[in-house]
Each structure stands twice: as C-alpha cells, then as structure tokens.
Amino acid sequence: MIENRPWLTFIAHATLILGVIVVAFPLYVTFVASTLTLEEIIEVPMSLLPGSHMLENYTQVLTAGAASGAGAPVGPMMLNSLIMAVVIAVGKISISIIASFAIVYFRFPLRNFFFWMIFVTLMLPVEVRIFPTYKVVSDLGMINTYVGLTLPLIASATATFLFRQFFLTVPDELAEAARIDGAGPLRFFKDILLPLSKTSMAALFVIQFIYGWNQYLWPLLITTDENMYTTVIGIKRMITSGDALTEWHLVMSTAMLAMLPPVAVVVLMQRWFVKGLVETEK
Amino acid sequence: MEKRVFFRSAWLPYALLAPQIAVTLIFFFWPAGQAVWLSFQLQDAFGLKTQFVGLANFAALFADSHYLDSFKTTAIFSVLVAVAGIAIALLLAVMADRVVKGALAYKTLLIWPYAVAPAVAGVLWAFLFAPSIGIITYVLKKNGIDWNWVLKGDQAMLLVVIASVWKQISYNFLFFLAGLQSIPRSLIEAAAIDGAGPGRRFWTIIFPLLSPTTFFLMVINIVYAFFDTFGVIDATTQGGPAGATQILVYKAYYDGMKAADIGSSSAQSAILMLIVISLTVVQFRFVERKVQY
Numbered sequence: 001m002i003e004n005r006p007w008l009t010f011i012a013h014a015t016l017i018l019g020v021i022v023v024a025f026p027l028y029v030t031f032v033a034s035t036l037t038l039e040e041i042i043e044v045p046m047s048l049l050p051g052s053h054m055l056e057n058y059t060q061v062l063t064a065g066a067a068s069g070a071g072a073p074v075g076p077m078m079l080n081s082l083i084m085a086v087v088i089a090v091g092k093i094s095i096s097i098i099a100s101f102a103i104v105y106f107r108f109p110l111r112n113f114f115f116w117m118i119f120v121t122l123m124l125p126v127e128v129r130i131f132p133t134y135k136v137v138s139d140l141g142m143i144n145t146y147v148g149l150t151l152p153l154i155a156s157a158t159a160t161f162l163f164r165q166f167f168l169t170v171p172d173e174l175a176e177a178a179r180i181d182g183a184g185p186l187r188f189f190k191d192i193l194l195p196l197s198k199t200s201m202a203a204l205f206v207i208q209f210i211y212g213w214n215q216y217l218w219p220l221l222i223t224t225d226e227n228m229y230t231t232v233i234g235i236k237r238m239i240t241s242g243d244a245l246t247e248w249h250l251v252m253s254t255a256m257l258a259m260l261p262p263v264a265v266v267v268l269m270q271r272w273f274v275k276g277l278v279e280t281e282k
Numbered sequence: 283m284e285k286r287v288f289f290r291s292a293w294l295p296y297a298l299l300a301p302q303i304a305v306t307l308i309f310f311f312w313p314a315g316q317a318v319w320l321s322f323q324l325q326d327a328f329g330l331k332t333q334f335v336g337l338a339n340f341a342a343l344f345a346d347s348h349y350l351d352s353f354k355t356t357a358i359f360s361v362l363v364a365v366a367g368i369a370i371a372l373l374l375a376v377m378a379d380r381v382v383k384g385a386l387a388y389k390t391l392l393i394w395p396y397a398v399a400p401a402v403a404g405v406l407w408a409f410l411f412a413p414s415i416g417i418i419t420y421v422l423k424k425n426g427i428d429w430n431w432v433l434k435g436d437q438a439m440l441l442v443v444i445a446s447v448w449k450q451i452s453y454n455f456l457f458f459l460a461g462l463q464s465i466p467r468s469l470i471e472a473a474a475i476d477g478a479g480p481g482r483r484f485w486t487i488i489f490p491l492l493s494p495t496t497f498f499l500m501v502i503n504i505v506y507a508f509f510d511t512f513g514v515i516d517a518t519t520q521g522g523p524a525g526a527t528q529i530l531v532y533k534a535y536y537d538g539m540k541a542a543d544i545g546s547s548s549a550q551s552a553i554l555m556l557i558v559i560s561l562t563v564v565q566f567r568f569v570e571r572k573v574q575y
Binding site: 008009015020024025027029048098108118121127130135167172179210236259266273 | 316539
C-alpha cells in the first residue's frame with residue numbers, strides 16, 4: 001500500500017463485492033431454480049429463495065432424465081464427461097511429454113520439420129474444420145465411440161510447447177551427470193525428467209480437464225446415441241423451443257451438475273490452475 | 283534455444299514423436315487439406331457428383347449478402363466481447379490489486395466462471411433473460427423495457443455478448459492481476475511522492491506498463507469470440523433471430539452440417555483458417571516483443 005486513502009479502499013471493496021455478486025448471480029438463480037418445481041419457476045417472478053425440491057429434482061435427472069427432449073438420465077452422461085475429460089487430459093500430457101522430450105533432447109534429421117508440424121496445429125481449433133474432421137472420423141467408423149470423442153482432441157501443440165519450455169530450463173548438468181553414470185535416454189527421462197515435471201503436469205491436467213469436460217461442438221457432432229451424450233450436450237437436448245415447455249427445474253439441476261466438477265477443480269486446485277493458465281499462453 | 287547435451291539414437295526420437303505426429307496427421311492435416319480441397323469443388327444435393335469449380339465457391343460467398351452480414355455480425359460481436367471483457371476485468375483487477383484484506387477470497391470468487399462451459403453459460407443467461415419467465419426480463423418489463431431476444435436481433439446480440447463476457451472475465455482478470463503485480467512498486471511510490479494521485483498514476487504509469495498484457499488479451503479475446511463462443515450461440519439464439527447473431531463459425535457449421543452445402547462450408551472453413559493464422563502471427567510477433575520488454 002502506497003498511501004492510506006480510506007475512501008479509495010472502500011471503493012475498491014465496494015467494486016469487488018459488486019463484481020462478485022454480478023458474477024455469482026446467474027449461479028445463484030440456477031441453484032434456486034434447481035430446488036423448485038416447474039410450476040414455481042413459471043410463476044413470474046420466480047422466488048429467489050431456495051425451495052424444498054432439491055433432492056427430487058437431482059434424483060430425477062440423475063436416474064431418469066427429463067421427460068421432454070432427450071429423456072436420458074444424466075448419471076451416465078456425467079460418467080461420459082468424466083471419461084472424456086480424463087482421457088483427453090492424460091492423453092495430451094502423455095503424448096506431448098514424450099514428443100517434447102524427443103525434440104529437446106535429441107538431434108535427428110527432420111527435427112525442425114516435426115516441430116513445425118506440431119506448431120501449426122496450434123492455429124486450427126476444431127471449430128474451423130468442422131465438416132472435414134467429422135467426415136474423417138465417420139469414415140474411420142468412430143461415431144459414437146469414446147475413441148472418436150477423445151482422440152481427435154488429444155493432438156494439441158499447447159502441451160508440447162509447455163513441456164518444451166520447461167525442459168529447456170532444466171540444467172544441462174543433470175543430463176550430463178546421468179550420461180556419465182551410464183543412464184540411457186529412457187532411464188534419464190523416467191528417473192529425472194518425469195519427477196521434475198510433476199508440477200507442470202498437474203497444472204496442465206487442471207487446464208485440460210476443464211477443456212475436455214466443457215467440449216461442446218465435437219460431442220454434438222460425434223454422439224447421436226443417448227448413451228454417449230456428455231452432460232453439456234444433455235442440457236442442450238433438454239431445452240425445447242418455447243420457455244414454458246422446457247422443464248427448467250431439471251435443466252437447471254443438470255446445469256448445476258455440469259458445472260460442479262470443473263468449478264470444484266478450479267477452486268480446489270487454484271494454485272495449479274493459475275500456473276497452468278499463465279504458462280500455457282506463454 | 284538449444285540443449286548443449288543431447289542423446290543419440292537412430293530410432294528412439296521417431297518412436298517418441300510417432301503418437302503425436304500420427305494424431306496430428308489424421309485429425310489435423312488430412313481434414314484441413316480436405317477443407318481446402320472441397321472448397322474448390324461443387325457437390326450436387328445428394329453428394330453423388332462433384333465438380334471442380336476453382337474459386338467459384340469463394341466468389342459465391344463474397345457475392346452473398348448473408349455471408350457479408352455474418353462477417354459484420356462477427357466483427358461487432360467480437361469487438362463488443364473483447365472490449366467489455368477487458369474493461370470490466372481491468373477495473374476489477376486494479377481494485378483487487380489495491381485491497382489487502384480478503385484479496386484471495388475475491389480472487390477465488392471471481393475466477394470460477396472460467397470452469398463453466400460456454401454452452402452452460404449460454405443456458406444460464408438465457409434463463410435469466412427468458413422472454414416469458416426470466417427474472418431479469420421481469421425487472422426490465424417493470425421498468426418499461428420490452429424485452430424479447432427471441433424476436434429482437436439487437437437484444438439477442440446483447441444476450442450472447444453478456445454470456446460470453448461473463449465467462450471470459452475471470453481469464454482476463456487473472457492476467458491483469460499478474461501484470462499489475464509485476465509492476466515495480468518503486469515506480470508507483472516515486473510518482474506518489476511527486477504528488478501524483480491514484481487516477482493520474484493509473485493513466486500515466488500503470489496503464490502504459492500493462493499495454494502488452496492488454497494487447498495479448500485483445501488477441502485472445504477476439505479468438506475466443508470467433509470460435510469458443512460457438513457453444514453460447516448454439517445453446518441460446520442458434521444464430522437467430524434472422525441471422526442477427528450468426529457469427530462466421532456458426533454459419534460454417536450450419537451450412538455444412540444442417541444445410542449440407544459442403545462446398546460453401548469448406549470455403550468458409552478455409553477463410554476461417556486464414557483468419558486464425560493471421561491472428562496467430564500477430565500474437566507471436568507480439569510475444570517476441572514482450573521478451574525484450
């Protein structure tokens with residue numbers, strides 16, 4: 001603090017509290033709506049105090065789903081989302097860490113060519129090449145499979161770059177010492193590089209878990225079978241046109257369930273989350 | 283940068299690279315190449331016949347007023363999202379940098395929307411603003427504002443902007459906070475001793491020193507508005523009413539997957555790729571400059 005200006009500190013707190021309230025308001029209303037019955041929501045204006053139907057709403061969406069729209073239970077969708085998020089996060093970390101190990105610690109022909117090949121993928125989000133990617137995956141017979149859901153999203157340059165940056169900061173003496181002691185590259189990787197990379201891996205896991213859980217366009221194209229829906233897709237399928245026809249109490253319970261895991265990850269692993277976010281963009 | 287110490291092996295580096303290269307080839311290069319290839323072709327309605335038409339798809343696109351409108355919509359949308367998101371986040375970050383008590387609590391309470399999926403963010407705000415039952419709609423109507431984004435284009439635009447900004451504020455906030463905390467205290471102290479008040483210190487010292495962060499966030503937010511907001515739009519307005527919120531990505535998706543106009547959709551994808559590539563180049567040139575700074 002440079003100087004003591006009580007009124008400025010007051011304004012700062014007031015602004016932040018206002019910001020927190022505005023940011024939290026949609027979440028609060030969603031929570032309230034998930035504890036009411038449909039009749040209570042449709043009655044304008046809906047109550048801003050939680051109702052008493054929380055348990056039945058959540059039980060219904062988890063085990064049976066909404067009657068309108070898809071009508072599929074959300075429980076299996078949560079499992080699909082979890083599988084998708086974990087496979088993408090672990091997959092990205094695994095293939096990227098070995099690729100950047102090769103790029104940083106070896107000299108071989110075409111090294112730069114491969115590096116640029118990975119680099120270029122940084123530029124092309126799935127949204128840009130929607131139709132052709134869909135066609136490739138359907139030609140490979142991967143529609144409605146976990147492989148089709150996850151594999152195309154596993155290739156990403158961000159993780160490779162993060163590990164490359166990190167490996168470049170690892171002192172050369174470590175590799176030298178390992179070589180003098182007679183350790184081969186794989187031994188060096190397993191016993192020295194992997195333990196050193198733990199925090200980078202944790203940071204990356206948090207970011208990629210959220211990325212995988214929140215995927216929308218890709219599962220929308222790839223899953224036509226209710227059993228393969230992810231939670232986010234499930235919400236979309238529950239919304240029918242027309243405010244009143246949609247079973248908002250169930251949609252909102254599902255929205256709460258869809259937000260819970262990634263938000264919990266961000267809040268509980270805040271330190272790694274911030275580290276991962278700042279480093280992947282460098 | 284290069285390592286001085288390295289290992290030698292004739293096959294190991296290739297084996298280590300193989301998984302990533304394989305996935306990249308199958309799911310990036312093949313489809314991206316196809317997108318470019320298909321953009322030069324015309325398919326009949328049943329996909330039975332294809333014909334090489336050169337740049338005809340592109341020419342048709344730029345003669346199509348819907349496509350040009352979509353360009354304009356995307357420009358307005360992304361500028362609104364980027365400017366609003368950056369301004370609000372900067373205000374909050376400056377305030378959060380000032381407070382000592384409760385700083386961590388504020389931070390935690392402001393960053394969680396990052397974890398919300400764009401589609402879910404869209405659903406949340408669509409519910410608050412729902413024409414007949416929304417709680418904000420109710421308040422607006424009480425104040426004499428006729429709110430119905432299902433019918434009114436500018437209101438639909440406002441809805442998707444609010445939902446997109448809400449989700450992105452946390453990201454901008456974190457980067458501004460990190461930027462603010464890296465500004466040397468001595469600079470600000472010196473200005474304070476010279477008699478510069480908080481407002482003056484902000485505009486003459488803090489804001490210029492934050493400009494690399496601001497520029498970086500500008501690029502990131504525009505990319506976000508171009509592509510990641512697909513979920514927000516599909517879950518709320520679906521490009522409507524009458525194309526008022528149909529951004530380029532949504533149009534490419536709609537024309538390819540719903541209208542089955544593959545040539546046109548691929549041409550749109552190719553144009554989008556060009557846009558992404560130029561944005562990435564801008565961003566990397568900036569990163570190079572940041573290293574010097």
